[in-house]
Amino acid sequence: MTTSPTPAAPITPAADSPLVRATRGLPVPHTPVWFMRQAGRSLPEYRKVREGVGMLESCRRPDLVTEITLQPVRRHGVDAAIFFSDIVVPLAAVGVDLDIVPGVGPVVAHPVRTRADVERLRALDPSDVPDITESVRMLVAELGPTPLIGFAGAPFTLASYLVEGGPSKNHEHTKALLHGDPELWHELCRRLAQISGAFLRVQAEAGASVVQLFDSWAGVLSRRDYVRFVQEHSATALGAVADLAVPRIHFGVGTGELLTLMGEAGADVVGVDYRVSLTDALERTGGRWPLQGNLDPALLFAPWPALERRVREIVEEGRAAPGHVFNLGHGVLPDTDPDVVTRVVELVHEVSQR
Numbered sequence: 001m002t003t004s005p006t007p008a009a010p011i012t013p014a015a016d017s018p019l020v021r022a023t024r025g026l027p028v029p030h031t032p033v034w035f036m037r038q039a040g041r042s043l044p045e046y047r048k049v050r051e052g053v054g055m056l057e058s059c060r061r062p063d064l065v066t067e068i069t070l071q072p073v074r075r076h077g078v079d080a081a082i083f084f085s086d087i088v089v090p091l092a093a094v095g096v097d098l099d100i101v102p103g104v105g106p107v108v109a110h111p112v113r114t115r116a117d118v119e120r121l122r123a124l125d126p127s128d129v130p131d132i133t134e135s136v137r138m139l140v141a142e143l144g145p146t147p148l149i150g151f152a153g154a155p156f157t158l159a160s161y162l163v164e165g166g167p168s169k170n171h172e173h174t175k176a177l178l179h180g181d182p183e184l185w186h187e188l189c190r191r192l193a194q195i196s197g198a199f200l201r202v203q204a205e206a207g208a209s210v211v212q213l214f215d216s217w218a219g220v221l222s223r224r225d226y227v228r229f230v231q232e233h234s235a236t237a238l239g240a241v242a243d244l245a246v247p248r249i250h251f252g253v254g255t256g257e258l259l260t261l262m263g264e265a266g267a268d269v270v271g272v273d274y275r276v277s278l279t280d281a282l283e284r285t286g287g288r289w290p291l292q293g294n295l296d297p298a299l300l301f302a303p304w305p306a307l308e309r310r311v312r313e314i315v316e317e318g319r320a321a322p323g324h325v326f327n328l329g330h331g332v333l334p335d336t337d338p339d340v341v342t343r344v345v346e347l348v349h350e351v352s353q354r
């Protein structure tokens, strides 16, 4: 585990919460639990407040961001809030012409393929996102002892959206660029690492207790290519908050082969998707990092006894790790029954009582 500096500020209730304690490998009263995409279309109250408001616009309105971030905390009693935003918000803030299309995801008007395209990508300054600072401050005041998780997209995942122009199955343009013009690829990633790191820092400085770096698509890379083309840039992004005593979670999908490399990029916690058991993840990472994960989001649709069995197994497996944060292996699916999510939170708390 990377040692984090001792917090200079007094320990606030959020900084001593089960989530933060688990990320530091400290004893906890129960296993902390939150869910990726816990805010969103699975909640009727979310669909209601989003009516007629575009996704990107809703991410820039502190009143909406605050309300939407708090909804799953109120409803499910999760151990953390995750800031309502999107990985492409800081790209839009530096002037990239993009939109988030419902049911599709981020779509970029002019894909980034040439040196001129890369050179147009400018640095993110905190003054580009005053609304993010305002939203985080409002949230931290409302949340009290419940920690807020800030986040950003990792350089590779951001680059994939920019280079492909939108979501991609095969990432062919991205891979063509990184193998065909490594120098340009690294220049693109250096710029994205600055943007990603600055976005994390804005949230941490405004009061987020934990940050998560999402490298959702890194699982399409081999270990060798991850080391050559990606790891140093994720390390730069994570390094942007290294002095702030904010634990850093590093998550990707299908990254079972990359867990140790993702930990070594400078994480305090390694996120595990549902394709690798926590027991296998622990073995692969040699117990060097607390783990986060890893219920398959599709299991929230299974009959309760099957779901309950799996939740209990994951809590048990997590006990062997230096710390465990219960989560899904990826985001809550839009058609998930929110009452099942609440029941899983209650079950995790009950079976993990220390």
Ligand code: CP3
Pocket: 035, 036, 037, 038, 039, 040, 041, 050, 055, 082, 083, 084, 085, 086, 087, 088, 100, 101, 102, 103, 104, 105, 106, 151, 214, 216, 253, 331
């Ligand atoms: O609750 C939370 O997890 C916090 C909010 C959050 C969103 N996006 C809100 C959102 C977070 C952490 C993200 C990160 C994000 N965005 C990632 C990394 C995590 C992952 O899922 O792997 C990625 C790859 C994106 C890009 C993106 N934005 C996608 C793939 C989509 C889904 C497109 C769709 O409509 O299915 C979005 C849109 C988006 N981001 C929604 C939400 C709640 C849905 C938009 C809506 O409700 O209209």
